[in-house]
Amino acid sequence: MTASALDLRPFTHDDLPEIRQTLIDVHNEVYAAEMDDEFNQEFPWFVEHWGGHPDFSCVIGYDSAEIVGFAYGAPAKPGREWWREHLEVEPEKSRTFAFSELMVREKWRKTGAAERLTRGLLDGRSEALAVLLVDVTHPKVQALYESWGFRRVGTQQPFADSPVLAVMLTELPLA
Numbered sequence: 624m625t626a627s628a629l630d631l632r633p634f635t636h637d638d639l640p641e642i643r644q645t646l647i648d649v650h651n652e653v654y655a656a657e658m659d660d661e662f663n664q665e666f667p668w669f670v671e672h673w674g675g676h677p678d679f680s681c682v683i684g685y686d687s688a689e690i691v692g693f694a695y696g697a698p699a700k701p702g703r704e705w706w707r708e709h710l711e712v713e714p715e716k717s718r719t720f721a722f723s724e725l726m727v728r729e730k731w732r733k734t735g736a737a738e739r740l741t742r743g744l745l746d747g748r749s750e751a752l753a754v755l756l757v758d759v760t761h762p763k764v765q766a767l768y769e770s771w772g773f774r775r776v777g778t779q780q781p782f783a784d785s786p787v788l789a790v791m792l793t794e795l796p797l798a
């Protein structure tokens with residue numbers, strides 16, 4: 624499959640009952656080898672948390688009837704965006720979209736699907752910035768985000784049991 628053949632479908636908060644299990648199934652497959660990690664076991668909680676946001680946005684990619692992967696997020700609360708503590712000078716425009724999850728099933732890795740999902744989620748958004756967190760022990764994933772325009776501005780550990788995460792920020796639209 625080429626990335627251009629990928630069928631991207633957008634979903635919102637109202638669609639959560641329809642897509643909830645799909646997101647969980649993809650996660651459980653992608654993280655199958657790491658499901659003894661308590662943080663990974665909490666994924667359904669995160670789906671509820673993010674999907675419960677009234678402006679939740681999700682893009683699921685399809686290759687014919689097969690699910691390729693997904694990307695989702697929601698606008699960060701104005702004035703409480705994660706990145707603020709990491710920048711000495713805040714950008715003039717600070718409305719931020721929090722890019723929470725990106726997953727691509729093994730069969731569709733290195734096909735450009737991850738970038739298509741990311742751009743499908745972020746293109747056309749009205750926020751000035753997008754922020755995401757990535758495990759600091761996954762430098763190749765960080766490099767991938769850098770290739771799409773994100774830069775690392777700091778690190779944080781949002782929960783006591785979560786890994787240390789790099790905070791990555793970009794201006795929107797993506798270059």
Ligand SMILES: CC(C)(COP(=O)(O)OP(=O)(O)OC[C@H]1O[C@@H](n2cnc3c(N)ncnc32)[C@H](O)[C@@H]1OP(=O)(O)O)[C@@H](O)C(=O)NCCC(=O)NCCS
Pocket residue numbers: 653724725726727728731732733734735736737738756757758760761763764767
């Ligand atoms: C991240 C992802 C969407 C990128 O897909 P892609 O653009 O097709 O790129 P790849 O899968 O080839 O990943 C790029 C590199 O990062 C590595 N990588 C990807 N996910 C990783 C992870 N969770 N942990 C450690 N390394 C990872 C890959 O092994 C690859 O390394 P390589 O070039 O030496 O083969 C996909 O790898 C994925 O779904 N990973 C699992 C979920 C994940 O980590 N999501 C990001 C959360 S911030």
